[in-house]
Amino acid sequence: MSEMRYALISVSNKEGIVDFAQQLQELGIKIISTGGTGEKLKAAGISVIDIPQVTEYPEMLDGRVKTLHPAVHGGILADRSKTEHMQQLRELGIKPLDLIVVNLYPFAETIAQEGVSLAEAVENIDIGGPTMVRAAAKNFEHVTVVVDPTDYQAVLDKLKTDQLSKADRLELSYKAFAHTAEYDHLIQDYLAGLKKEQDGFPEVIRDRYQKINDLRYGENPHQQAAFYSANQSQEDSVATAKQLHGKDLSFNNINDTNAALELVKEFKSKPAVAVIKHANPCGMAIADSLLTAYQQAYSGDPMSAYGSIVALNREVDLKTAQEMTGPDRFVEVVIAPGFEDEALKILKERWESVRLLETGELGGEVNPGEKDFKKVTGGLLVQDRDLATITKEDLEVVSDREPTEAELKDLLFSWQVVKHVKSNAIVLAKNEMVLGVGAGQMSRVDALTIAQLKAGAEKEGSVVASDAFLPFKDVLVEAVKAGATAIIQPGGSIRDEEIVELANQHDLAMVFTGRRHFKH
Incomplete structure (x- = not known):
């Protein structure tokens, strides 16, 4: 315990900080603190050394500059194993700082508020905090850094038994760099959002996922795997389900x-x-x-x-x-x-x-700005999520016969389903029920053939949904043989005219959606 003499505490998230500081003080550790954190600790009866007493400079520029000073960073970054470093501290009257307890301005919470201004967001970009965290994390050989309130008790337990090891400090260093990396990522994303309309997709994409757990294996037993959740995602999902x-x-x-x-x-x-x-x-x-x-x-x-x-x-x-x-x-x-x-x-x-x-009640907010990623060897494909929906007002009836109300319900239903089938995709449906699915086929005719086989005798009077346009009449010919009465497809083939003519010959109702739903 003789090695742990000074702790610097400056936190935005003050959960548990009073109890933590009290126990540090009971262990003989002197507390240095800043602004609001210092006031909260003093109010609880904890003896606090204010930062201006350490730096001999007042906090300035509305608190923008508090800890950016050699008296702070020299105390954090000194290599205790080097005699010349410790000699310099003594000559300059700088106290070695052994424990840095810091978490950052609430940038995420600020930008989540409705109507927040750019000025408010910028004011919540922390500068001194990340600098102290990174300095302490760099010097983990000699300095302990704590950014997560859930680590307070574990650190106290180690300190009380004099068992805080280099491995413990390394683990805390990792968490500290992860904390600042996530913070910088939030700021980057926010600023990218401000200029999105001008620049489109960001120049750099960085992963922001938190591991939920390791998996026994991947798609096959010889592949290792793990499951991660997307940081900040509030959407109903497998990752958020209990x-x-x-x-x-x-x-x-x-x-x-x-x-x-x-x-x-x-x-x-x-x-x-x-x-x-x-x-x-x-x-x-x-x-x-x-x-x-x-x-x-x-x-x-x-x-x-x-x-x-x-x-x-x-x-x-x-x-x-x-x-x-x-x-x-x-x-x-x-x-x-x-x-x-x-x-x-x-x-x-x-x-x-x-x-x-x-999952809890479905209907949580869907983030339309979230991207869909597909990994390829050596690269990453990025696109908007396919959140497109249609209503009957969006449909273009191209056949002579209009679909009946029952057919229209089934056409809209089957279109929503085919969106979630691997392409080439065909869905046969009736009475808002899927009768047969043909998925992931190289030929659209094969997809329809499979869907018919699955539907069996029920296919008579069904509707057909195709995730992309019909390039030839062959799919429609098979649909007629299957007893289908209506078909929904994007349209856009160079042979649309002859395909519509064939539908009319067999009294099929055909509607175009004007969009496709490839899913690979």
Whole structure:
């Protein structure tokens, strides 16, 4: 304990700081502090050395300059193993600072406020704090830096037993640099947002993700993997969901559950259920009750539904849970806004390993500025998220026959679903229920063929959704053979005219959306 003599405390987040400082003082450590932090500690009866007593300069420029002084940074950066460094401190009357407890101005909280001005944001860019944190983190061999209030107790416990090691200081140094890096990243993003309209995408993209946990392996057992959450994200997601039961989520579980949740988030007015296998929907339905929606989603492809991921946009009730846990059924993951107590009990009893995830009520704010990233070897593809939606007013009826009200409902429903199917993608639907899906095929005709096989006899009277335009008449020919009565597609093919003519010959209703939904 004789090595720990002076602690400098200057924090924006004052959670737990009084108790921490009191215990430091009880250990014989002298407290140096600044501004508001110093006042709070003094009010609690803690003896504080004010920064001006150390620097022999007053805090100035409305607090912009407080700790930027050799008396502070010399005390932090001195290499205690070098005789000449310590001799210089003595000659200059500088006290070695052994513990730096600093966190930064609330920039994130400031810019999150509605109507915040640029001047207010700039005033909350900390300068002295990051400088002290980085100086202490650099000199971790001799100085302990603490930026996170959750570390206070652990540091105290180590100090009380004289067990604060170099490895501990190195870990705290890592957290300190992560803290300042995140802070700088927030500022960079904020300033980039101010000039986005002029410059488009930023010149530099830096990762900002926090590890949630390591995974047993990746897509395959020979690949190591981990799961990270996006910093600052408040959107309903797998990353923010609470796991209530079951084994740890695997890499593929997380990927598939994300696909399932994103699909049901498309539907708000009615209960919706998605059954996902390998990131594609094998069943999807909306209905007036959750039970009916589940029954129809499951019946879309019962064989593929074994070992699937199920997402629901309403709280899971008892009847739906009973249906889900029927004989010869197996589910890997269920994700929903919540679970009734009896429903939760039934699911837990049926499958010991099933992962049950609770998101809370869906409908949280979607960040339209968030980008979609696709990693390629040696680079990164960045694009806007595909958040585009359509209404019946957006549709262009290009056939002679207008779609009926029932067809129109199914066309809009199938269009929302096909957006979440890997391209080339075809969806057959009827009564707001998916009958068959053809996903990820090199040929659009093959995708329709697969969708027909899945739909079976139910395909008669269905509607067809194609995620991109029809380049030839062949898809429409197969749709007619399948008994489809209406089709929704982007349009834009050089053969649109002859494709529309063929639709008219067979009394099919055809609508164009004017946009496509490739998903690779």
